Amino acid sequence: MKKKIRIKDIALRAGVSIGTVDRVLHDRGEVSDDTKSKIQHIIDELDYRPNLLASSLASKKSIVFATLMPKASNQDNYWSKPHSGVEKARNQLIEYGVQIKQYFFEMEDSSSFSTEAAKLLLCEPDAVMLAPCAKREAISFTRKLDELTIPYVYIDSILPDTHPISFVAQSSFDSGFLAAKLIDWGTREEGIILLIHVAKELDNANHLLLREKGFFRYFELKKSDKHRIFKIEVSGNIEQEILSHLKVIGIEPCEVSGIFVTNSKVHSAASFFKSRCYTPKIVGYDLIPENIGLLKEGVIDFLICQKPELQGSHAIHLLFDHLVKKEKIRKENYTSIDLITKENIDFYNSI
Amino acid sequence: MKKKIRIKDIALRAGVSIGTVDRVLHDRGEVSDDTKSKIQHIIDELDYRPNLLASSLASKKSIVFATLMPKASNQDNYWSKPHSGVEKARNQLIEYGVQIKQYFFEMEDSSSFSTEAAKLLLCEPDAVMLAPCAKREAISFTRKLDELTIPYVYIDSILPDTHPISFVAQSSFDSGFLAAKLIDWGTREEGIILLIHVAKELDNANHLLLREKGFFRYFELKKSDKHRIFKIEVSGNIEQEILSHLKVIGIEPCEVSGIFVTNSKVHSAASFFKSRCYTPKIVGYDLIPENIGLLKEGVIDFLICQKPELQGSHAIHLLFDHLVKKEKIRKENYTSIDLITKENIDFYNSI
């Protein structure tokens, strides 16, 4: 076992004081090129790693991260999960001088994204974590961050043509692809399959479209005409809209054998079928209470999950590793695509 | 934001020196009852939390954990995962003075468990993590640990009637139950289902029996006679043994519609069917290379996984939290029951 090498060791070898070593370590100038390169060599040679414990103990300066994500209306809301992930990371990093300021916007009101983003900037964060849900607003915000050279990471989804240092999110395409596989595996007969979007501004919800793409891609690749697949978009009165869509297509609810809902609103579509003659195979997203209830009842068969809590904590740790540890971090962090059923839900997230 | 309170603050309030405060903090005597209770009150009142950073920086004493698990014959072996989980934890905790000594026994040779356990004891560990695979040997070992009052945690499986301070493992029963659900969901027709044990000493492999139990329980609860389920035990020449079993039962390989193999040997059973007329729905365990290959080919449909790497690292952290942080740790740590398919395998374990 190699002995841990210290600043003192480097100073000794170089014949300088530890102060000087510290100056080159943190590249804060005031060192002659000669001694600088000499010290740098020794550092490299000895593969010196600073003791983070001692470093943060001695340093009084703190680093501030700011987060921006949708407000969780209550504790059961999906967005309470990333939030508690951030809290968890905060507790782990607080002794290292990390401060986290959190800002929340209203999911329904994209202008609140901008006002919260403006507030956020006032705290002069060293780095930012955001969920870029409101696409347009997020783009203009990240442009501002770019100007100020404040590094940022995404959680939940990804904004093309922006410059985050990293992101933590699920691959929407692949989760849709997997959903198709599940439906395919569960519906043997030449069945009718519904892909249902329950969303207001579908064109602005990039990840829902990607999930759809993945779903259709599966059946394309399979090159089987076994299934008849219909796509439905609803947003207001789910009940009525589904009914009228089915009427247009010309099928009865009980003829449907598989359903894929592209987001956590799967419970509303599931309830529609539950209250009728027949329960088709249903696959949707996310462990929110309504969905959990229907999963346990056996109405919903699979929920695809994305470890929202881990997304929050991991994103913060990425920021920490980048800014404090000065490590190079992975740019693409895809979360696992978790399959939750009635049978394994009680063990999900347990450790 | 409350100011972090320090030993010094307590000492000031109590009108004593920090040395005395430290004595009551660590309960190392040499303090009069009077001052002790006075200080204790102040500690409680102020809800003092020691600064772990400063504490481990100042402390030169190190703590040693020992681990005992099966040897991974190569890097792809299942047991290389818990091992690398332990290594990961070591790297995170090394600055806190944690030393980890690892010992490995031969899976096939249960006597090697005892000889390694004896070696382990010689390093006088402060705590032990073990995979209690060799049941009898593990029981006598834990008895010794109990005598020496060395705390221990299990990974992988659980030994009834012993006294670990905690364990990290998957619920075998529930994973078998889930396997049944998958097979049920995937085989619509009135099919023939095989439960296959590929194992030498089945009676000594408690978790395989529990998986079986869970599997049958599912169909019991379902109260449907739709499926005919047969149980097969093989161990040597898989090929031949499966064939002869099927002959006894009186069915052809191509009549089988679903297969559940109770461990990671699922690849051998899958290969049997792959090389024949028909590929039934196949569910098994663990991401070892042979299984991954067959999963990606579409021969195996689902692999149930149990985060072996996390098991290793989590177990070490439990030990750390218990011994160093003096926190009370959770005794039961069930890992999630992960469902891996061709479609989501690339994202498993990614973050």
Place this chain on the structure above:
DNA sequence: CTGAAAGCGCTTACAG
């Protein structure tokens, strides 16, 4: 451009 000194919050002998 460089070094010496104080201090971060805690632990550990040591002196009394």
Place this chain on the structure above:
DNA sequence: CTGAAAGCGCTTACAG
């Protein structure tokens, strides 16, 4: 039984 002092590895003014 109690206190004063040195030290863990680093950072941060400050003096020269």
